[in-house]
Structure formats: C-alpha cells, structure tokens
Amino acid sequence: MSERLEDIAEAMVASGQGILAADESTGTIKKRFDQIGVENTEDNRRAYREMLFSADEAMNDYISGVILFDETLRQKAADGTPFVEMIRKAGAVPGIKVDKGAKPLAGFPGETVTEGLDGLRERLAEYHELGARFAKWRGVIDINEEDGLPSSTCIQANAHALARYAALCQEAGIVPIVEPEVLMDGPSASHDIETCYEVTEWTLNTVFAELFQMDVLLEGMILKPNMIVPGKNASFQASAEEVAELTVRCLKATVPAAVPGIAFLSGGQSDVQASEHLHLMNASGNLPWTLTFSYGRALQQSALKAWGGKGDNVPAAQAAFLHRAKMNGLAARGAWSKDLEQA
Ligand code: 13P
Numbered sequence: 001m002s003e004r005l006e007d008i009a010e011a012m013v014a015s016g017q018g019i020l021a022a023d024e025s026t027g028t029i030k031k032r033f034d035q036i037g038v039e040n041t042e043d044n045r046r047a048y049r050e051m052l053f054s055a056d057e058a059m060n061d062y063i064s065g066v067i068l069f070d071e072t073l074r075q076k077a078a079d080g081t082p083f084v085e086m087i088r089k090a091g092a093v094p095g096i097k098v099d100k101g102a103k104p105l106a107g108f109p110g111e112t113v114t115e116g117l118d119g120l121r122e123r124l125a126e127y128h129e130l131g132a133r134f135a136k137w138r139g140v141i142d143i144n145e146e147d148g149l150p151s152s153t154c155i156q157a158n159a160h161a162l163a164r165y166a167a168l169c170q171e172a173g174i175v176p177i178v179e180p181e182v183l184m185d186g187p188s189a190s191h192d193i194e195t196c197y198e199v200t201e202w203t204l205n206t207v208f209a210e211l212f213q214m215d216v217l218l219e220g221m222i223l224k225p226n227m228i229v230p231g232k233n234a235s236f237q238a239s240a241e242e243v244a245e246l247t248v249r250c251l252k253a254t255v256p257a258a259v260p261g262i263a264f265l266s267g268g269q270s271d272v273q274a275s276e277h278l279h280l281m282n283a284s285g286n287l288p289w290t291l292t293f294s295y296g297r298a299l300q301q302s303a304l305k306a307w308g309g310k311g312d313n314v315p316a317a318q319a320a321f322l323h324r325a326k327m328n329g330l331a332a333r334g335a336w337s338k339d340l341e342q343a
Contacts, residue, residue, distance in 0.1 A: 005220025
C-alpha cells in the first residue's frame with residue numbers, strides 16, 4: 001500500500017466502508033464488560049477483539065480501518081497471528097489511539113483538556129514501526145448551560161492540542177484522525193439541538209484555525225466529529241431528518257473541501273439511529289467530502305451482548321457485528337433502509 005498521507009486517508013474512507021473504533025482503554029472496556037458480566041482480564045480483552053477482527057465478511061467488505069488501543073496493537077490471535085496482520089489482510093488500515101485521555105483543565109471546573117503531547121514524537125515512531133498508519137486523538141467539549149460551559153479557553157486548549165498532535169502524526173507518516181467531540185451524553189446533556197449546532201460550529205472553526213497555524217496538510221487527515229444532536233436529557237428530541245440536515249449544514253460551514261473524509265463518532269446514539277443519520281446525510285447528495293462512520297458503541301453493542309464472554313457465542317457475535325457493519329456500509333453510500341434492518 002502507498003505510504004503517502006493522502007493515499008492512506010483516501011483508503012480510510014473508501015466507498016461503502018468505514019472505521020471500527022475498537023480503541024477502548026482498559027478502563028472503558030471494563031465498563032463494557034461490566035454490562036455483560038465479563039471479567040476485565042487481558043485474555044478476555046484479547047478474545048473479544050479477536051472475535052471482531054476475525055469476522056471475515058464484515059472486515060473485508062465494510063471496514064476500511066480499525067482504531068486500536070496500545071495493548072491491542074501488540075496482541076496476537078490465539079493462533080499467533082498479530083492483530084495488525086489480521087487487519088491488514090482484511091484490507092483495512094491499522095490505527096492507534098495516542099491521546100492519554102481528557103484531564104481536568106486547571107482553573108476551569110467541569111472542563112477537560114486532552115493530554116499526551118509529551119513524548120508523542122517517540123511514541124509515534126514506535127507505532128509506525130508496529131504497523132499503525134493512522135492515529136486518533138479525542139478532545140472533549142461538554143455543554144452545560146447552567147454553568148456557562150463550554151468556555152472559549154476549553155475549546156481553544158483542545159483545538160491547540162489536536163493541531164499539535166496532527167502535525168506530529170504527519171511528520172511520522174501517520175494520518176491523524178482529528179476528533180473534537182461535543183458530548184451528547186455529558187453530565188448535564190439537557191441542551192437543545194441549536195445549542196449543539198452553535199458549539200460544534202465554534203469548535204470546528206477553532207480547530208481548523210489551529211490546524212492552519214500548525215501547517216497541517218488537510219488532504220492527509222480525517223475529521224471525526226459528533227453529529228448535530230440534542231443532549232440525551234433534552235426535553236425536545238429531534239427527527240432524523242433534522243439531525244442530518246443540521247449536521248451537513250454545520251460541516252459545510254466549517255470543514256474545508258480539501259479534507260478527504262469525515263468519519264462520525266456515534267457518541268451514545270442507538271446503533272440504528274447512527275445508521276439512519278449517516279444514510280440521510282449521504283442520500284442528500286452534493287457533498288464535498290466522503291461521509292462515513294468511525295463508530296465504537298454503534299458498531300459493537302449488539303456483538304458484545306451476543307458474545308457475552310463465551311467462545312461458543314463467537315459465530316452469533318460475528319453475525320451481529322456483520323449486520324451493523326453492513327448497515328453502516330450501506331448508510332455510507334446512502335443505500336440503507338429500515339426494511340434492511342429487519343432482514
Ligand atoms: P463511539 O462511537 O462509541 O462514540 O466511540 C467512537 C470513539 O472512538 C470515541 O472516541
């Protein structure tokens with residue numbers, strides 16, 4: 001495969017395919033395993049990821065890239081094949097989460113800034129050696145209207161860190177996924193859809209100004225934003241059509257056409273909602289970038305439940321994963337429908 005940043009980025013958003021976000025940290029995967037009563041051991045984490053990466057049809061046909069956590073990038077399947085090798089064989093690009101998490105922002109209660117820039121150049125060199133060709137860094141913006149959040153300081157600090165991370169990635173021959181997430185399921189989450197639009201527009205404008213400052217090659221990056229949705233506790237929920245329309249409008253107003261692709265996070269949407277929203281956006285047509293998925297929960301939830309930590313359930317779990325991968329692959333082409341969900 002080509003090592004040019006532009007070519008890697010194009011491959012990550014290949015038509016009808018998207019990214020599997022399987023980069024849950026050890027703490028986050030514990031929360032997922034707790035839901036199904038599975039102990040959070042290294043071997044269970046390995047077995048769970050092997051179930052996903054060996055789902056041949058899902059991986060070959062619908063997955064263009066996989067985001068891994070440090071531990072997973074170094075793990076092997078039960079037969080000794082490195083996970084990185086399995087992912088490559090399926091025609092997907094292996095990627096790595098490189099941020100060290102959202103930490104309290106000093107002087108700004110309730111807000112965070114994502115850490116992990118110190119030593120990042122050296123870590124990226126090692127990840128490249130281990131086979132990663134893209135990376136991910138997530139900045140977190142929470143809306144809390146009672147407390148007047150977010151602050152411009154929080155948005156600025158996260159945008160700055162995202163841009164410094166992106167520049168370091170490109171220096172290392174790694175495509176950065178730039179992920180500024182405006183939360184739909186934060187501690188308050190009572191904001192309406194218009195507020196999500198305003199805060200996302202503000203955030204994306206700030207992020208692209210910082211990317212320009214750091215001389216980041218737009219053609220060699222992927223944006224991973226939230227969709228424009230109300231907070232999960234909002235009194236008025238929005239229709240799928242409204243979400244799709246406002247999301248496209250917000251992105252057109254903020255994301256340069258030089259960016260090859262936008263791969264959404266699911267952020268707490270149900271798996272079917274996440275597919276429907278992506279479908280409606282693509283079906284609306286006339287978009288300057290490829291719009292696809294980079295889902296964690298919305299791709300994995302049903303497979304995780306079907307698996308339940310038991311080897312015997314691997315075929316059922318892989319069937320559940322295939323179904324979601326296929327639904328999202330269709331949504332990425334604007335070819336999804338509710339009837340296909342039932343089939
Ligand atoms: P969700 O799709 O579950 O939001 O996860 C995507 C992700 O990578 C968050 O950083």
